[in-house]
Structures are given as C-alpha cells and as structure tokens.
Amino acid sequence: MTHLIDLKDYTLDELQQLLAGWGHPPYRARQLLKWVYKGVRDFQEMTDIARPFREELARRACLTTLRLEEVREAPDGTRKYLFALEDGNLVESVLIPKEVHSTLCLSTQAGCAQGCRFCLTAKKGLIRNLTPGEIVGQVMLVRPEALATKPLSNLVFMGMGEPLANYPALIKALAIIGADWGLNFSRRRLTVSTVGLAPFIPRLGREARANLTVSLNAPDDDTRSRLMPVNRRYPLKELLAACRAFPLPRHRRITFAYVLIHGVNDAPRQARDLARLLTGFRCKINLIPLNPHPQLPEFAPPPPERVLEFQEILRRANYTAFIRESRGREIAAACGQLAGEKAA
Numbered sequence: 001m002t003h004l005i006d007l008k009d010y011t012l013d014e015l016q017q018l019l020a021g022w023g024h025p026p027y028r029a030r031q032l033l034k035w036v037y038k039g040v041r042d043f044q045e046m047t048d049i050a051r052p053f054r055e056e057l058a059r060r061a062c063l064t065t066l067r068l069e070e071v072r073e074a075p076d077g078t079r080k081y082l083f084a085l086e087d088g089n090l091v092e093s094v095l096i097p098k099e100v101h102s103t104l105c106l107s108t109q110a111g112c113a114q115g116c117r118f119c120l121t122a123k124k125g126l127i128r129n130l131t132p133g134e135i136v137g138q139v140m141l142v143r144p145e146a147l148a149t150k151p152l153s154n155l156v157f158m159g160m161g162e163p164l165a166n167y168p169a170l171i172k173a174l175a176i177i178g179a180d181w182g183l184n185f186s187r188r189r190l191t192v193s194t195v196g197l198a199p200f201i202p203r204l205g206r207e208a209r210a211n212l213t214v215s216l217n218a219p220d221d222d223t224r225s226r227l228m229p230v231n232r233r234y235p236l237k238e239l240l241a242a243c244r245a246f247p248l249p250r251h252r253r254i255t256f257a258y259v260l261i262h263g264v265n266d267a268p269r270q271a272r273d274l275a276r277l278l279t280g281f282r283c284k285i286n287l288i289p290l291n292p293h294p295q296l297p298e299f300a301p302p303p304p305e306r307v308l309e310f311q312e313i314l315r316r317a318n319y320t321a322f323i324r325e326s327r328g329r330e331i332a333a334a335c336g337q338l339a340g341e342k343a344a
C-alpha cells in the first residue's frame with residue numbers, strides 16, 4: 001500500500017519542494033495550505049483546485065484529524081479534551097479561560113520518558129512522539145470552540161510529554177502555528193516548557209521565536225535529581241549555562257517554574273538558595289503548589305502559609321515571583337495530572 005503523506009506535517013517551503021517533484025508550480029503549496037488550515041477534511045472541498053489535481057492529492061496525500069473522545073469541564077470553566085490518534089493512542093489538551101482570552105495547553109508526546117516523580121504523565125512512560133500535524137491538530141480542533149466564548153490567544157507546550165525530546169516536530173509545529181499560511185498566531189504568545197534538555201535550549205531560541213519556561217523544582221542537584229532524573233544528565237550548572245545561552249529578546253524574560261512539594265523543596269533555606277542560584281537572570285518565577293493525585297501518594301502540597309513564605313523570600317531578593325493558581329484540578333487537568341485516559 002502506498003504511504004499517504006499528511007499535508008499538516010509540511011511547512012510551506014517543504015510543500016513547495018514536494019509539489020515541484022510532482023511537477024506542480026510553487027504557488028499550489030500556498031493554495032493547498034489555505035484550505036488545510038481552514039480545516040477541510042476532504043480534497044474535494046478545495047473548490048478552486050482543478051479536479052485532476054484533487055484526485056492526485058487523494059491518491060498521494062491525506063488530511064488526518066484527531067478524534068475527540070471526551071470533553072470534561074471543571075467548575076472554573078477549564079476544559080480537558082481527550083483525543084484519539086489514528087493508531088488509537090490517547091493524548092490530552094487543556095483549555096484554560098482567562099478574563100478576556102483563553103490559553104490552550106498542548107501535548108507533544110503520548111506519554112513521557114522523563115520520569116519526573118511528581119508527574120502522572122511520567123507513570124505511563126513514553127509511547128511515541130506526536131507528528132507536527134497531530135500537535136497542530138489539537139489547536140485546530142479546540143480553537144473554534146474557544147472562539148465561541150473568548151479568543152484563543154496563548155498556546156503553551158506544557159501538556160503530555162517533553163517538547164524538546166520531540167524537537168523536529170516541535171520546531172515544525174511552531175513554524176506552522178505562527179505562519180500567515182498556517183494558523184497565524186502571534187509568536188509572542190507561544191511558550192515552550194522543558195524539564196531541562198540543555199542542548200536544545202539555545203537551539204530553540206535560535207530556531208523558533210517562542211517563550212521559554214524551565215521546570216526547575218529544586219535549587220540543588222541532589223534534590224532535583226531525586227525529583228527529576230533528567231538532572232543526572234544535565235545538572236543545574238549545565239542547565240543554567242544553556243539558559244544563559246538562550247537568545248532572549250529585549251523586554252522578555254525566561255520563566256522558571258517551581259513545583260512546591262511539602263517537606264521536599266519548600267523550606268525557607270531552599271528559597272534563599274534558589275534566589276542565589278538565579279542571580280543575574282532576567283527571569284520570573286512561577287511557584288506551583290503540587291497538584292496531588294491518589295496515584296502519587298508520597299507527595300503533598302505545602303500549607304498555604306509556607307507557600308507565601310517561600311514567595312516572600314524571593315520577592316525580598318528582588319525577583320518577580322507568582323503563585324500560580326491550579327486550574328482544572330477537579331478533572332485531573334492541572335499541571336502534572338494529565339494521563340491520557342478516559343474518566344472512570
């Protein structure tokens with residue numbers, strides 16, 4: 001059987017080259033992508049394309065779509081979407097409404113290989129990487145529903161999987177999402193989160209105009225290695241050197257995310273160590289009290305007063321430090337709770 005190519009896996013330049021090999025002029029690529037990112041699912045709907053070319057496309061290409069399996073809504077309006085991929089694997093996206101706009105949290109892998117001990121996705125292990133079309137497809141399916149209430153303006157690659165471990169697909173998806181021939185999102189509204197795959201961090205800054213969030217979670221190597229196995233490969237010194245090499249535009253900052261776990265990384269001493277560790281960075285710090293889950297019984301969030309004390313120490317050290325409210329916890333849609341499973 002002839003393998004069908006998914007047009008959503010191609011950038012404009014790549015599609016122009018592909019079509020040239022088929023004997024078609026370059027302008028056909030932009031014409032095709034206009035229809036693809038309108039969301040058409042059948043080549044016969046592309047009414048300004050000649051029938052012989054449509055028939056050729058049907059023989060050689062496809063327009064894969066994710067299948068929506070389930071939508072769950074939390075009391076605060078957060079919605080979790082469970083999508084089935086063509087091979088039956090499941091991934092989740094989370095739509096978070098704000099006052100005047102919405103943010104969509106995207107997945108880049110089915111499962112995750114990073115093994116962070118406080119994250120439910122890690123318990124699944126890595127099943128496979130998503131294709132660029134599967135990453136972009138999450139936006140395409142959720143965006144129309146978001147627009148019915150509040151504009152979808154922010155995309156964060158913080159769902160299932162480690163984005164930088166699927167680097168080629170991530171870079172291509174970012175290009176498609178930000179291009180005028182693609183989904184035409186403002187690149188200032190795209191954020192990639194990483195557990196700290198140090199070699200890819202400077203590359204990301206050079207090859208894609210996206211904001212960077214680094215999941216730090218400890219100010220010392222011993223604690224961080226216990227929580228995040230990636231730290232054994234890329235310890236803090238190497239990780240922070242990579243962050244310093246990230247080409248940061250003017251008026252932009254790196255975000256360091258810090259999941260607070262009671263009795264593990266939430267002591268005042270650790271807040272002071274964190275302040276020293278990040279000296280010289282143009283950054284902000286997002287403090288995220290752990291989102292508990294029955295499958296992670298060994299960890300608990302700190303009491304609120306301990307979270308406030310941690311924040312105050314950072315603020316006294318002249319850092320911008322926010323306590324991030326967890327959204328969608330009731331439907332297991334909060335940070336660290338995505339598992340790609342149907343509701344029981």
